[in-house]
Amino acid sequence: MSLLKIDGLTQRFGGLQAVSEFNIEMKGGELMGLIGPNGAGKTTIFNLVSGFYQPTEGTITLDGTPTAGLKPHQVTSLGVARTFQNIRLWHDMTVLDNIRIAQHYRMGYSVWDSVIRGRKYRECEQRILKIAEELLDAMSLTEYAREFPKNLPYGLQRRVEIARAMSIQPKLLLLDEPAAGLNSSDVEGLIKLIRWIHDSFDITILMIEHQMKVVTSLCQWIKVIDFGATIAEGTAEDIQSNPAVIKAYLGDDTI
Amino acid sequence: MDFIIQNILNALQWGSFYALIALGYTLVYGVLRLINFAHGDIFMVGAYIAFFLATTMLGPSFGLSPFMTFVIAVPLTMALTACVGVTLERIAYRPLRRKGAHRLYVVITALMCGLILEYGNLAVLGASRLKFPDLIEKSIWSVGDVTMTNLKVIVIVAAVVVFIFLNFIVTKTKIGMAMRGISYDKFAIPLMGIPIDSIIVFTFILGSGFAGLAGLLFAMSYPILEPFMGMIIGWKAFIAAVVGGIGDIRGAFYGGFLLGFIEVGVVTVFPSTYRDLFAFSILLLILWIKPTGLFGMPQSTKI
Amino acid sequence: MQKYSLNVLMAALAVMLLALAHFRIIDNYIQAVLMFVGINIMMSTSLNLVNGNMGEFTCGHAAFMCMGAYTSSVLSVLFFGKNFGPPMFPESMAMIVFPAIILLGGVAASLTSVLVAVPAFKTRDDYLAIITIAVNYMVISAIENMDFIGGSRGFQGMKDTVWAMNDTISFPWMLFWVITFTVFCVWTIRRFITSTYGKGVNAVCQDEVAAEIMSVNTNKIKLVNFMISAGLAGCAGGLFAHIVGYVNPQSFNILKSTEAMVMVYLGGMGSLSGAVISAIVFTGLLEVLRSQALVDAMLSPVTLFFPDWDPSAGVIKWVFIPLLLVLIMQFRPEGIMGNKELSDVFPKLKKYYTFK
Numbered sequence: 012m013s014l015l016k017i018d019g020l021t022q023r024f025g026g027l028q029a030v031s032e033f034n035i036e037m038k039g040g041e042l043m044g045l046i047g048p049n050g051a052g053k054t055t056i057f058n059l060v061s062g063f064y065q066p067t068e069g070t071i072t073l074d075g076t077p078t079a080g081l082k083p084h085q086v087t088s089l090g091v092a093r094t095f096q097n098i099r100l101w102h103d104m105t106v107l108d109n110i111r112i113a114q115h116y117r118m119g120y121s122v123w124d125s126v127i128r129g130r131k132y133r134e135c136e137q138r139i140l141k142i143a144e145e146l147l148d149a150m151s152l153t154e155y156a157r158e159f160p161k162n163l164p165y166g167l168q169r170r171v172e173i174a175r176a177m178s179i180q181p182k183l184l185l186l187d188e189p190a191a192g193l194n195s196s197d198v199e200g201l202i203k204l205i206r207w208i209h210d211s212f213d214i215t216i217l218m219i220e221h222q223m224k225v226v227t228s229l230c231q232w233i234k235v236i237d238f239g240a241t242i243a244e245g246t247a248e249d250i251q252s253n254p255a256v257i258k259a260y261l262g263d264d265t266i
Numbered sequence: 267m268d269f270i271i272q273n274i275l276n277a278l279q280w281g282s283f284y285a286l287i288a289l290g291y292t293l294v295y296g297v298l299r300l301i302n303f304a305h306g307d308i309f310m311v312g313a314y315i316a317f318f319l320a321t322t323m324l325g326p327s328f329g330l331s332p333f334m335t336f337v338i339a340v341p342l343t344m345a346l347t348a349c350v351g352v353t354l355e356r357i358a359y360r361p362l363r364r365k366g367a368h369r370l371y372v373v374i375t376a377l378m379c380g381l382i383l384e385y386g387n388l389a390v391l392g393a394s395r396l397k398f399p400d401l402i403e404k405s406i407w408s409v410g411d412v413t414m415t416n417l418k419v420i421v422i423v424a425a426v427v428v429f430i431f432l433n434f435i436v437t438k439t440k441i442g443m444a445m446r447g448i449s450y451d452k453f454a455i456p457l458m459g460i461p462i463d464s465i466i467v468f469t470f471i472l473g474s475g476f477a478g479l480a481g482l483l484f485a486m487s488y489p490i491l492e493p494f495m496g497m498i499i500g501w502k503a504f505i506a507a508v509v510g511g512i513g514d515i516r517g518a519f520y521g522g523f524l525l526g527f528i529e530v531g532v533v534t535v536f537p538s539t540y541r542d543l544f545a546f547s548i549l550l551l552i553l554w555i556k557p558t559g560l561f562g563m564p565q566s567t568k569i
Numbered sequence: 570m571q572k573y574s575l576n577v578l579m580a581a582l583a584v585m586l587l588a589l590a591h592f593r594i595i596d597n598y599i600q601a602v603l604m605f606v607g608i609n610i611m612m613s614t615s616l617n618l619v620n621g622n623m624g625e626f627t628c629g630h631a632a633f634m635c636m637g638a639y640t641s642s643v644l645s646v647l648f649f650g651k652n653f654g655p656p657m658f659p660e661s662m663a664m665i666v667f668p669a670i671i672l673l674g675g676v677a678a679s680l681t682s683v684l685v686a687v688p689a690f691k692t693r694d695d696y697l698a699i700i701t702i703a704v705n706y707m708v709i710s711a712i713e714n715m716d717f718i719g720g721s722r723g724f725q726g727m728k729d730t731v732w733a734m735n736d737t738i739s740f741p742w743m744l745f746w747v748i749t750f751t752v753f754c755v756w757t758i759r760r761f762i763t764s765t766y767g768k769g770v771n772a773v774c775q776d777e778v779a780a781e782i783m784s785v786n787t788n789k790i791k792l793v794n795f796m797i798s799a800g801l802a803g804c805a806g807g808l809f810a811h812i813v814g815y816v817n818p819q820s821f822n823i824l825k826s827t828e829a830m831v832m833v834y835l836g837g838m839g840s841l842s843g844a845v846i847s848a849i850v851f852t853g854l855l856e857v858l859r860s861q862a863l864v865d866a867m868l869s870p871v872t873l874f875f876p877d878w879d880p881s882a883g884v885i886k887w888v889f890i891p892l893l894l895v896l897i898m899q900f901r902p903e904g905i906m907g908n909k910e911l912s913d914v915f916p917k918l919k920k921y922y923t924f925k
C-alpha cells in the first residue's frame with residue numbers, strides 16, 4: 012500500500028486556484044522532488060497534506076488513513092513532519108526545547124502529572140530527553156543544544172528545523188525549500204544530511220526545492236507543477252529535457 | 267408605534283455618542299495598531315474643557331450669549347482636546363514607538379495615561395460634580411407621543427456628519443491614503459517620502475478632536491460632569507468599534523449605533539440593571555461568531 | 570543542599586511569620602498587608618501565565634477573581650454562616666473544609682474562563698482583549714443582578730468561617746491559608762510551565778502555526794492554560810473575600826484587572842520571579858502611598874503655591890502609580906525582569922537554590 016496518496020486535490024482561495032487536480036502516490040522509502048516556478052502552489056500542497064488547510068476538493072490518504080477533517084496536530088501524530096520555507100523555529104527557546112516540544116503528541120502525561128511530577132512524568136520526560144539528545148547527537152547539533160535558534164547562523168537553523176521535524180519520528184517528511192538561503196558549502200552539507208536521513212531512517216521524503224543541484228542529486232522522481240497543475244514528471248534527465256518544463260521556467264537559469 | 271419610534275430616536279442618540287468615540291478608537295487603531303485606552307478619558311477631558319470654556323465665556327468677563335458660546339465652544343473644545351491627545355502621543359507613545367517597544371507596552375502606557383487623566387482630574391478638581399450650563403435653548407417637538415429635542419437632532423446629525431467627513435478623509439484624500447498605508451507597512455511609507463510622524467499626529471488630532479466634540483455634546487445632553495464619566499462609555503465604545511471591525515471607519519460607526527440599539531432595546535424589555543449584562547453578552551456572541559467583527563476582514567495566515 | 574535550600578528557607582519564613590502573627594508581635598495591619606501581597610502574587614503570576622507566557626492580551630482577569638470570590642463566599646456562608654439558614658457543618662470542620670471552599674471557587678473561575686478560551690481558539694490580540702473586557706463586565710453585571718447574593722449591595726457573612734476556624738484552634742488561619750495557597754500557586758505554575766507539556770504554551774506564543782504543525786494541540790493547550798490561570802485567580806478571589814469579609818461586584822471591575830496587568834508588565838512578561846517581585850513592590854507601593862503624611866510631603870512644593878489644594882492620598886496614589894509605570898515603560902520597557910528569571914539574571918544564585 013502506498014504511504015501517501017493524493018487524489019484530485021484542488022484548493023481555491025477565492026477566485027485563485029492554487030492547486031488543481033493534483034495527484035501523487037508515494038511508496039514507503041521514496042524520495043521525491045516537487046518543483047515549479049514561484050507561486051505554482053507547492054507550499055499550498057504541503058499545507059494541505061499537513062492539514063493546515065482543508066482541501067476544496069480531493070482526498071489525501073496517509074498509510075490508508077484519510078486525513079479529511081483532521082487538525083494539523085492530528086495529521087502530524089499520524090507521522091507527517093515538515094519544515095517551513097521561512098524558518099519557523101521557536102526562537103526564544105533553546106534548541107533542545109524546540110526538539111522536545113515537537114514530541115508533544117506522545118507526551119503521555121497530563122497537566123496534573125506535570126504538576127505532581129510522579130514517576131509517569133519523570134519516565135516520559137526522560138524518554139523525550141533521550142530521543143532529543145540522540146537526535147541532536149546524530150545531527151551533530153549537541154554543542155548548540157542550549158543556544159537560542161535566533162543566535163545561530165542560518166544554515167544551522169535549517170538543520171535545527173530538520174532535526175525538530177525528525178524528532179516527531181515521522182513516516183513522511185516534507186521539506187519546503189531546505190536549501191533556500193544557504194551558501195554552497197552549506198548546500199553540500201544539506202545534501203549529505205538529507206541523504207543520510209533517508210538512508211538511516213525508514214522514511215519517505217517529499218521535497219520542494221528550487222536549486223536543481225539539490226533535486227537532481229537526491230530525488231529519484233521529480234514532479235513539476237505550474238499554476239497548481241502537474242505539467243511533467245519523471246527522472247531528473249527526463250525533466251531537464253522536457254519542453255513544457257523549460258517553457259514554465261523560461262528565463263530561470265537554474266534549469 | 268409611538269413607543270417604538272421614541273426608542274429608536276433614543277437609540278440613535280446613544281448610538282451617536284458611541285459612534286463618535288468609537289471613530290476615534292478606530293482611527294488610531296487603523297493607523298498604529300494601538301488600542302488607545304486613554305481615548306475614553308480624552309472624551310472626559312473634552313467635556314471638562316467644554317465646561318470651562320462655556321462658564322468662562324458666559325461669565326462676567328466675556329458675557330457672551332449662550333448661543334454664541336456654543337458656536338465658539340465647539341471649535342475651541344475640539345482644538346484643545348486635540349492638543350491633549352497630541353500631547354499624549356508626543357510624550358508617552360512616540361518615545362516608546364521610537365524604541366521599538368513591544369506593542370503591548372504601548373497599550374499599557376495608554377491605559378496608565380487614562381488613569382492619570384481620571385485621577386489627576388479628581389485630585390485637581392475634587393469629587394464635587396460639575397453642572398454644565400445650558401447653551402442652547404431647548405426646544406421640544408412632539409408628534410403624538412414622540413418627543414424630540416433639538417439637542418438630540420444636533421447629536422445625531424453631528425455623528426453622521428463626522429462619519430461622512432472621516433470616511434471621505436480616509437478613502438478619498440492623499441493623507442487618508444497615507445494613513446491606510448502606514449497600517450499596512452510601517453517601513454515602506456517613510457521610504458516613499460511620507461512623514462510618518464505627521465500622519466500619526468494628524469490621526470490623533472482627528473480622533474481626539476471628535477472625542478472633544480462628543481464630550482461637549484454629551485455634557486450638553488447629560489449636564490453632570492465627573493472624572494470617571496469617560497470610563498464606561500469609553501470601554502463600551504471601544505467594544506462597539508471592535509464589534510464593527512476595528513480599524514474600519516464604517517465598522518466603528520455601525521458598531522456604535524448597534525450598541526445604542528441593543529442597549530435601548532434591552533432597557534425597553536428588561537429592568538435597566540440588565541442593560542450591561544445583555545449588551546455585553548450580545549457583543550460577545552457576535553465576536554464568537556465573527557471574531558474579526560462585522561466589517562473586519564478575516565486574516566488568513568500564510569505559511 | 571541547593572535542592573532544598575529554597576524550600577527550607579520559605580518554610581522557615583512562613584513559620585516565623587505565623588509565629589509572629591500568632592503571638593501578636595506583628596499587628597493586624599501588617600498581617601493584612603502580607604495577605605494582600607500573597608493575593609497579588611497569585612493574581613500576577615496567574616495572569617502572567619496567559620499574558621506573559623502565552624503572549625495573549627487579556628484585560629479581564631478580575632472577572633475570574635470575582636467568580637472565585639463569590640462562589641467561595643456563598644459556599645462559605647452556606648456551610649458555616651447563618652445568612653442562608655443554619656450552618657451545614659459543625660464549626661470544628663471549618664479548617665478542613667476551608668481549603669475545599671477556596672478550591673471550589675477556583676473551579677468555578679476556571680469554568681468561567683471557557684468563555685474566553687473558546688474564542689481564543691480563533692482570535693488573538695486585540696479581539697481577544699475585547700472579549701475579556703466584555704467578560705469582565707458581564708460577570709460583574711450578572712452578579713449585580715443576582716439579588717439573592719446581595720446584587721450590587723455586595724455580600725458578606727463569610728467571616729463566620731474564619732471565626733469558626735479561630736474558635737476551634739486559635740491561630741492566624743487566614744495568614745496561614747494565604748501563604749499556603751500562594752506557595753501552591755507559584756509552585757503549580759512553575760512546574761506546569763517548565764514541563765515539556767507546559768512549554769507548549771511558550772511555543773504557542775512564539776509561533777502558533779509551527780506549534781500546531783509540530784503536534785502541539787494548540788486549542789487544548791490554550792484551554793488548559795486559561796483554566797489554570799483563571800482557577801488560581803479564583804482561589805485568590807476566594808481568599809480575598811475571606812480576608813475582607815465583604816465582597817462587592819465593583820471591587821472586581823476593570824480597575825482590578827488593570828492592577829493585575831500592571832503587575833505583570835511591571836515584572837516583565839513571562840517572568841515568574843518578575844511577577845512575584847512586582848506583586849510585592851506594587852502592594853508595598855500601594856500601602857506606602859496610603860500615608861497622607863507622605864503624600865503631603867511629596868506634594869509640598871506644589872501646595873506651597875496652591876495652599877488651598879488638599880488632595881487625598883487615596884487619589885494621588887492613582888496618579889502617582891500610573892505615572893511611575895509610564896516612566897518605567899519609557900526607560901525600561903521590558904519591565905523589571907524582562908522575560909528572564911531571577912536565576913538567569915544572577916547565575917550565581919543557581920548555586921544556592923533550585924525551584925521546582
Ligand SMILES: Nc1ncnc2c1ncn2[C@@H]1O[C@H](COP(=O)(O)OP(=O)(O)OP(=O)(O)O)[C@@H](O)[C@H]1O
Pocket residue numbers: 024027029047048049050051052053054055056096566567568
Ligand atoms: N492562504 C492563502 N490565501 C490566499 N492565497 C494564497 C494563500 N496561500 C497561498 N496563496 C496563493 O496561492 C498561490 C500558490 O502559493 P504557494 O505558496 O503554494 O506557492 P509556491 O509554489 O510555494 O511558491 P514559492 O516557490 O514562491 O514558495 C500563490 O499565488 C499564493 O499567493
Ligand SMILES: [Mg+2]
Pocket residue numbers: 053054055096
Ligand atoms: Mg513555497
